[in-house]
Amino acid sequence: MRDLTRHRLFWPVLALVLLLAVNAIATPTFLQVRMQDGHLYGSLVDIARNGAPVLLVALGMTLVIATRGIDLSVGAIAAIAGAVACVHIAGSPDPASAGTAITAITLALAVCILLGLWNGFLVSVLGIQPIIATLVLMTAGRGLAMLVTGGQITTVNNAFFKALGAGYFLTLPIAILVSLAVLAITGLITRRTALGMLVEAVGINPEASRLAGVRSRTIIWTVYVFSAFCAGLAGLMIAANTSAADANNAGLWIELDAILAVVIGGTSLAGGRFSLMGTLVAALFIQTLSTTIPTIGIPSETNYLFKAVVVIAVCLLQSPKARAAVWRRSNRSSLVKAGRA
Amino acid sequence: MTHMSADAHPSSGPRPGDAPSDIEPVVEMTGITITFPGVTALDDVSFRMFPGEVHALMGENGAGKSTLIKALTGVYTIDAGTIRVGGTEQQFAGTATAQAAGVSTVYQEVNLCTNLSVAENMMLGREPRRLGRIDHRRMNRRTREVLARLGLDIAPRSRLGDHPIAVQQLVAIGRAVDIEARVLVLDEPTASLDSEEVDKLFEVVRSLRSQGVAILFVSHFLDQVFAISDRMTVLRNGRLVGEHLTRDVTRLELVEEMLGRELEVLERLDREPSRQPDERRTPVLRAVGLGRKGALAPVDLDVYDGEVIGIAGLLGSGRTELARLLFGADASDSGTVELRGRRVHLRSPRKAVDQRIGFSSENRRSEGVIGDLTVAENMLLGLQAARGWLRPVPPRTRDQLVTKYVEALDIRPANPDALMRNLSGGNQQKVLLARWLIMQPDLLILDEPTRGIDVGAKAQIQQVVDDLARDGMGVVFISAELEEVLRLSDRLVVMRDRHKVDEIPNVQTTTADLMAIIARDEEVARA
Numbered sequence: 001m002r003d004l005t006r007h008r009l010f011w012p013v014l015a016l017v018l019l020l021a022v023n024a025i026a027t028p029t030f031l032q033v034r035m036q037d038g039h040l041y042g043s044l045v046d047i048a049r050n051g052a053p054v055l056l057v058a059l060g061m062t063l064v065i066a067t068r069g070i071d072l073s074v075g076a077i078a079a080i081a082g083a084v085a086c087v088h089i090a091g092s093p094d095p096a097s098a099g100t101a102i103t104a105i106t107l108a109l110a111v112c113i114l115l116g117l118w119n120g121f122l123v124s125v126l127g128i129q130p131i132i133a134t135l136v137l138m139t140a141g142r143g144l145a146m147l148v149t150g151g152q153i154t155t156v157n158n159a160f161f162k163a164l165g166a167g168y169f170l171t172l173p174i175a176i177l178v179s180l181a182v183l184a185i186t187g188l189i190t191r192r193t194a195l196g197m198l199v200e201a202v203g204i205n206p207e208a209s210r211l212a213g214v215r216s217r218t219i220i221w222t223v224y225v226f227s228a229f230c231a232g233l234a235g236l237m238i239a240a241n242t243s244a245a246d247a248n249n250a251g252l253w254i255e256l257d258a259i260l261a262v263v264i265g266g267t268s269l270a271g272g273r274f275s276l277m278g279t280l281v282a283a284l285f286i287q288t289l290s291t292t293i294p295t296i297g298i299p300s301e302t303n304y305l306f307k308a309v310v311v312i313a314v315c316l317l318q319s320p321k322a323r324a325a326v327w328r329r330s331n332r333s334s335l336v337k338a339g340r341a
Numbered sequence: 342m343t344h345m346s347a348d349a350h351p352s353s354g355p356r357p358g359d360a361p362s363d364i365e366p367v368v369e370m371t372g373i374t375i376t377f378p379g380v381t382a383l384d385d386v387s388f389r390m391f392p393g394e395v396h397a398l399m400g401e402n403g404a405g406k407s408t409l410i411k412a413l414t415g416v417y418t419i420d421a422g423t424i425r426v427g428g429t430e431q432q433f434a435g436t437a438t439a440q441a442a443g444v445s446t447v448y449q450e451v452n453l454c455t456n457l458s459v460a461e462n463m464m465l466g467r468e469p470r471r472l473g474r475i476d477h478r479r480m481n482r483r484t485r486e487v488l489a490r491l492g493l494d495i496a497p498r499s500r501l502g503d504h505p506i507a508v509q510q511l512v513a514i515g516r517a518v519d520i521e522a523r524v525l526v527l528d529e530p531t532a533s534l535d536s537e538e539v540d541k542l543f544e545v546v547r548s549l550r551s552q553g554v555a556i557l558f559v560s561h562f563l564d565q566v567f568a569i570s571d572r573m574t575v576l577r578n579g580r581l582v583g584e585h586l587t588r589d590v591t592r593l594e595l596v597e598e599m600l601g602r603e604l605e606v607l608e609r610l611d612r613e614p615s616r617q618p619d620e621r622r623t624p625v626l627r628a629v630g631l632g633r634k635g636a637l638a639p640v641d642l643d644v645y646d647g648e649v650i651g652i653a654g655l656l657g658s659g660r661t662e663l664a665r666l667l668f669g670a671d672a673s674d675s676g677t678v679e680l681r682g683r684r685v686h687l688r689s690p691r692k693a694v695d696q697r698i699g700f701s702s703e704n705r706r707s708e709g710v711i712g713d714l715t716v717a718e719n720m721l722l723g724l725q726a727a728r729g730w731l732r733p734v735p736p737r738t739r740d741q742l743v744t745k746y747v748e749a750l751d752i753r754p755a756n757p758d759a760l761m762r763n764l765s766g767g768n769q770q771k772v773l774l775a776r777w778l779i780m781q782p783d784l785l786i787l788d789e790p791t792r793g794i795d796v797g798a799k800a801q802i803q804q805v806v807d808d809l810a811r812d813g814m815g816v817v818f819i820s821a822e823l824e825e826v827l828r829l830s831d832r833l834v835v836m837r838d839r840h841k842v843d844e845i846p847n848v849q850t851t852t853a854d855l856m857a858i859i860a861r862d863e864e865v866a867r868a
């Protein structure tokens with residue numbers, strides 16, 4: 001039992017299960033998944049689909065945080081990706097074709113990789129604190145997206161592009177498949193090669209890693225590029241879902257949800273050991289929480305407050321120190337009671 | 342007042358070493374048991390200390406010395422047993438309560454704030470104040486005084502992290518000594534100190550002893566233990582195996598008690614024929630005028646295959662700086678380096694590793710250990726970095742290498758998946774050595790490789806270095822322990838004041854000769 005509670009996935013999984021149980025009690029149909037026109041429908045599917053962008057961003061964020069960094073610019077990058085893709089589609093001579101959708105997606109992702117290179121350059125070569133370095137793009141990025149869209153919400157009408165956010169493949173939403181694919185590929189690349197271990201080494205002790213001959217600069221650079229790529233993909237999904245690029249609101253505050261997912265998932269902000277599965281569970285938890293709030297009748301004004309309370313509770317549960325303190329206190333009070341009796 | 346001078350208190354306390362029945366122990370620990378998942382670090386250990394004695398805590402690497410200390414200072418909560426300090430039973434719930442009970446500690450791994458100044462570290466938490474604000478003038482003056490007693494003359498305002506590890510260690514000691522305490526705990530305080538600093542430290546320790554302070558002293562240097570301690574407690578594998586008055590035991594008895602067996606290897610090295618460094622070939626490494634402003638005046642150095650170059654010099658003489666320049670850990674701003682006759686520019690450690698150079702830093706905590714990775718990952722980090730991330734070390738090779746070196750260096754616990762930070766200091770040091778041995782470099786630079794390593798393992802590591810040189814590796818060997826440098830080296834380079842002042846072949850050289858060279862230059866400089 002003790003070993004079980006010590007497992008790093010224990011608390012995130014427990015939190016998710018509890019939350020699902022609350023929902024199932026509040027809405028009896030919550031756990032139902034039904035097949036209609038060859039597509040799966042149901043609250044669980046919705047949660048997974050709506051959570052896909054956060055999961056994607058959080059995957060990139062996990063690796064960045066593992067190197068002791070942080071990437072605040074992901075929301076802005078997501079907006080830029082949507083803007084680039086939509087503007088390209090809208091301006092192309094053949095705005096409804098599959099070819100246009102593919103070039104638009106490629107173009108947007110290429111731009112994101114450039115932005116990631118910029119972040120990585122600031123952090124690894126110029127040695128700027130990650131929080132400051134990525135703040136640059138966080139604030140300037142939305143301006144860039146506005147420039148791209150010319151300040152308008154750009155709408156498009158391309159079925160192939162729309163599929164990325166709202167389409168289905170083999171009964172499942174494509175958004176879910178894409179985010180799971182990225183998760184699987186990231187897992188393979190980090191754990192089947194030595195990349196994951198080197199990322200962790202750099203995060204735990206950068207100087208010792210450098211002296212052991214680790215190319216820490218390249219590794220740090222790589223994780224920022226990867227993070228921007230993931231953010232770009234998330235941005236495309238968001239834009240595709242609505243068939244529109246909204247430079248101001250697309251991916252707004254997504255960086256906060258992503259950082260939260262990483263932390264709840266058991267990766268420390270101090271860098272080092274990371275857990276992609278933890279991030280997955282936590283991202284689902286956060287998405288479920290957002291859906292739960294209206295369904296269990298919590299007034300929408302207290303929405304954020306409620307979310308904050310739950311998040312704090314989960315973080316406390318996870319901290320061995322906090323658990324020890326609570327444990328000690330309850331022991332002591334039971335001793336006192338025993339003494340009185 | 343915290344001022345104390347060596348002769349202010351003529352032996353007024355109890356006679357050191359005796360444990361008269363009418364004197365209460367100041368520390369009494371009974372039946373202490375501490376377990377970590379999978380390891381029983383301490384098993385029913387009892388331990389006591391009397392006022393006015395220097396008590397040595399002895400044992401191999403991983404015997405449980407640091408753990409016992411951390412139990413006493415409230416870092417770990419004990420699973421069983423009682424702790425009494427000054428006659429009252431203590432329930433330490435953290436280090437602050439232990440401090441309040443009068444226990445002042447210097448831990449094995451220096452844990453000060455490298456970003457703060459020397460004075461800030463020294464006075465942290467008890468800064469002198471004036472009108473509610475920190476009185477920096479007084480703080481700096483006080484720091485200077487404390488450090489002067491330890492024979493250290495550095496600017497109180499300088500950043501602590503800019504000083505070598507030995508200086509940081511002295512600052513930690515100064516801080517602990519300056520807190521008026523009943524019990525002073527020193528866990529391997531001398532591991533990176535030269536004999537001069539050790540003498541100064543012992544002066545301070547003796548003066549504290551004469552004032553009735555109980556001093557707990559851990560060291561793997563038997564000379565020091567016999568010179569300073571009155572009583573000793575010996576641990577083996579987490580169990581208590583003996584408590585003696587120092588004057589009642591011989592070195593041999595002590596070592597056998599610590600190891601649980603006899604020690605054979607120690608003298609073998611001296612008897613073996615000396616190595617034959619191949620000086621006709623081009624040197625592995627030739628440095629000409631290699632230097633860095635403010636750190637090292639230009640140095641010329643040749644290292645041949647199969648040769649051990651010993652670098653001797655006092656603290657701050659530039660030993661470590663030279664090692665770091667040779668490895669590219671710091672960038673040089675003058676001079677050239679040739680490897681096997683080919684000019685190279687060592688811009689980074691990475692470049693040096695590619696050129697088959699290895700470097701084990703003296704500062705294992707901040708420049709070696711990756712605490713949250715496992716023993717196996719720490720050992721293979723260098724090799725993995727050299728192969729690049731795309732080519733992970735295959736599991737088979739990995740297991741073979743790890744098993745081989747865990748055995749060869751007797752690393753305990755022999756569990757490749759143990760977290761590095763849970764290993765004892767000496768065992769961590771062995772893992773870091775293994776990291777470089779696995780790489781089989783052509784040139785290996787070892788800065789204090791035996792720091793914190795017990796007597797048995799030290800001989801073993803010296804043997805390893807000797808074997809490596811016999812197999813043709815070039816080795817640069819740095820140690821504050823002159824005997825060790827003399828035992829291993831073919832050639833000796835003497836450093837002083839960030840200059841190379843002499844280079845001699847090591848033929849029948851004695852520590853006295855070596856000290857004389859260092860001292861002679863001192864006189865020349867003064868004249």
Ligand SMILES: Nc1ncnc2c1ncn2[C@@H]1O[C@H](COP(=O)(O)OP(=O)(O)OP(=O)(O)O)[C@@H](O)[C@H]1O
Binds near residue numbers: 378405408753762765
């Ligand atoms: N936090 C921990 N978790 C697990 N094991 C630990 C932990 N701390 C210490 N140990 C284990 O307890 C044993 C005793 O370690 P300790 O640090 O007390 O040794 P030591 O006598 O100080 O050795 P050294 O001379 O190398 O410093 C070792 O086997 C070590 O691996």
Ligand SMILES: [Mg+2]
Binds near residue numbers: 406
């Ligand atoms: Mg120790």
